[in-house]
Amino acid sequence: MSDFPLFQTGEEHEELREAVHAVAEDKIAPHAAEVDANSEFPRAAYDALRATDFHAAHIPEDYEGVGADALATCIIIEEVARVCASSSLIPAVNKLGTMPLILGASEDVKRRYLTPTARGEAMFSYGLSEREAGSDTARMRTQAVADGDDWILNGQKSWITNAGVSEYYTVMAVTDPDGKRGSNISAFVVHADDPGFALGEPEKKLGIKGSPTRELFFDDVRIPGDRLVGEPGEGLKIALRTLDHTRVTIGAQAIGIAQGALDNAVAYVKERKQFDTAIADFQGIQFMLADMAMKLETARQMVYVAAAKSERNDSDLSFFGAAAKCYASDAAMEITTDAVQLLGGAGYVSDFPLERMMRDAKITQIYEGTNQIQRLVMARHLLK
Template sequence: MSHSPDFDLFRPTDDHEELRAAVRLVAENKIAPHAAEVDRTASFPQEAYDALVASDFHAPHVPEEYDGVGADAVASAIVVEEVARACASSSLIPAANKLGSTPLILSASEDLKQRYLTPLARGTTTFSYALSEREAGSDTAAMRTRAVAAGDDWVLNGQKSWITNAGVSEYYTVLAVTDPDGRRGANVSAFVVEKSDQGFTFGDKEKKLGIKGSPTRELFFDDVRIPGDRMIGEPGDGLKIALRTLDHTRITVGAQAVGIAQGALDFALGYVKERRQFGKRIADFQGIQFMLADMAMTLEAARQMVYVAAAKSERHDADLSFFSAAAKCYASDVAMRVTTDAVQLLGGYGFTEDFPVERMMRDAKITQIYEGTNQVQRIVMARQLLADGRSHG
């Protein structure tokens, strides 16, 4: 049978693999050495940020016309995956930058793109995304944050919860109700809020199970006046923009999950080849080998799902919603299983902070929760199945 070039679509290109090698070098040399301390002190991974900016890996998705490197969606996923392999907290630098700025890339005016994507690409700021509220997590349309027209401006009041890199970022994409009497889901608009805007403040850092180096805080808006030209897209398009954004960026969470799982598997493999019990390496026991095989098998399946979804994101395929939800859901479930098994393989040592797998297990948990819980992902998948009668086009 002759070779078909179509088969090349199912693997990253040589350029992608060269990128992987470059990111892995930065991650191993500049990021991994600080990962345990970042987790222990719950401090922002400044060394990682500096290293990522120096190598143009902090926001690789930004198009070239805004001084970015214009990485495709598969390349962006690989960057997050390789950084997460070393430090999940640090991987939220490129991941959150993509989440916060994708609404602009999809829907903003050219002026807004130039104004905010350019400094992001240059590494002078990070970009955060503010959709969820205390009583509006999975049910985003129930948000209470309001923006009221005041001449050409808008006045913002309310709060947002669980905002990644809050307080570090200079720019925030914020969703707010602009038509309280309008149809639910079609009465929300999106704005860029700047850290320096008067009346915009932050809550205390959340005390979290994992990803401790990435600050998570509430946002508070007290009569924050936003110029009208900072609206992203048209009035009432906010939730549509937000959901389109998540179709593209939940793939990033899948990539992060794959990276965390890979880091745990790598460490466990090294450990079982060195650890000896009953006179031989524990890697020589079939029970251990079966665990390792299952970990690697499910991890590779998750990785391929993420890459396929990323390719669909790049093409804006009609079935992207299904594949992005599936990739995020499956990869995060795999990450939780693989990291838990890695702890088990290390036995008592795995339960201590002397080894990184317990940190990886704690970090993995959030990938099943943020950017839509895995229960919500299953709703997204089911809706597309019931609407189309199939999972793919």
Template structure:
């Protein structure tokens, strides 16, 4: 699955489809049976992590020279899509591993890459991403977390909010202000923080609407001392690295949204073919067929946009910022609509935990919010258009 920047945008390769079949088999037989329990009990999907790690799908994006599969951007999206089709919380295992480690891949030294990508590729560690703060969400440059030099070390103080898989991951990319008097946006640096570092602790898990199997916590830094060689890239380049990271990883959130929507559509189709009213299956009613047609049409449009954005991510095209934002924004909006319609198609049955569509609707909502709200995505696209 080594990267091929020239793959046909409108037809996935044979390798991609073989990959899809393999990950779908794992998802349906080893992940789906636990999805409801993971959601109900708000627990990390350990079964999914074990199954994905055994098959080398937990971090498929890691290059081969660091022990990874070396999957291209589209292959990584297919993995996330297929896992999210049955369990969105589990889909965040490969998605957040890519998010957390992408700054290292884009800007890290060879020493940092070998030190942190290799254990992740082996399944020995996960990687999370610490950018947002309580008062610095969309306005990332307003962050308050500080890192100051002390001899050869860096000492971090502050907090990060809404951190996916916090407490589970061993490694964290953390953005912090290193020059408080410097120019806004050019005074931030990126660091790798390890779970065991002294002065690094976690807040209580957030009580969330969806993706309940993926823990979300605050990160707290209280004179957290880390070695000087943990900086990613050059001092002051952190925000630039963070935004480049999001250009690539927003595509994976689009893939997660597509997977959630596909799972909801599949389940709704199965239900309406079995549910009978007025002497026949409700799937025979035109009103139902029109709903399904709109759901499938919009879902397929979202999938194609995500796949094109993945191709651009693989090539690092100049217009990736627009397409990454567009793929994430459009797919997330489609996922919210498709899952809501799936609940509607099931009627009262869609509103209870006996059927997975209510979980899928709750899970879909976050795709419109994290890695930049869909309002921010529209801002990114608009700026690209008029630049």
């Protein structure tokens, strides 16, 4: 591994944090409980994020984007997730869906799709996982067969975040069934209105209920050849490189959720009285809070370091991206669980946001690679 990198949140990063914090408090937090209770896409949050260019800030200026660096993008996701994890998936999944294009697409494809996303005219989703190809992505069965200059796409994708609200989908498919495993997969852009493309029913989930999760179905979907992302056979390589960068954003989402839980817990224990004193005065409570804050700040440092490595595209990004995502999501699960405990019965009911934050935290340990897979990624980096 390289020497431990230095990063610095400059004045512009802290000004950005203040701006996103204000938008989150004013426009997103008031709707978070309703979005969760009704499993509704957070339209108010989407409108607020588009109005402030926080919906897809990572897109370069060449394509009418803000050109936010990786750390700035993490700060946006973190601050939104602090009040509503579902809403934080708008900037996070826009980055996930478009990152394959940024990494591997032709200039024409980039300009055609990144520009409307940057303008807030479209959202992007990412289609990699299948029912029998989750952790083992190379085992996917979705296929695209060449037909002249076009491709005919058939198959299915599972657990696709923001499916149904996105206009575009980056989809991986086998294009050479007899080719070498992992080198026989290509990436395509699918449009929501392509004939033969259909969506499954929204999944009923434990958390992030405001972000729809659905299956994608492809029945002889004709994809023009100019929608290929990269060269044929490069799809899985691009997909895995994408995850190296976007796992960092899941770490940012996790620390945002954890920060929101800690903030709520601190406020509650300062007001709640037992035995004629605020429970914040009890040493046992103070020890819990200290441990929660220590885990959170450790996770934040890991995420920010990984973000700096993502920006530089360092050779050890795979390790740091996996480590940041894994540690931050484990910490978020522990912190939100402890926050519920600190509120006691109040933490268990939906009058307070802690039970929602605990439910939302769980998915950060699962998507974009389970934390067991993250540990394999890290171990392989160490052993290679």
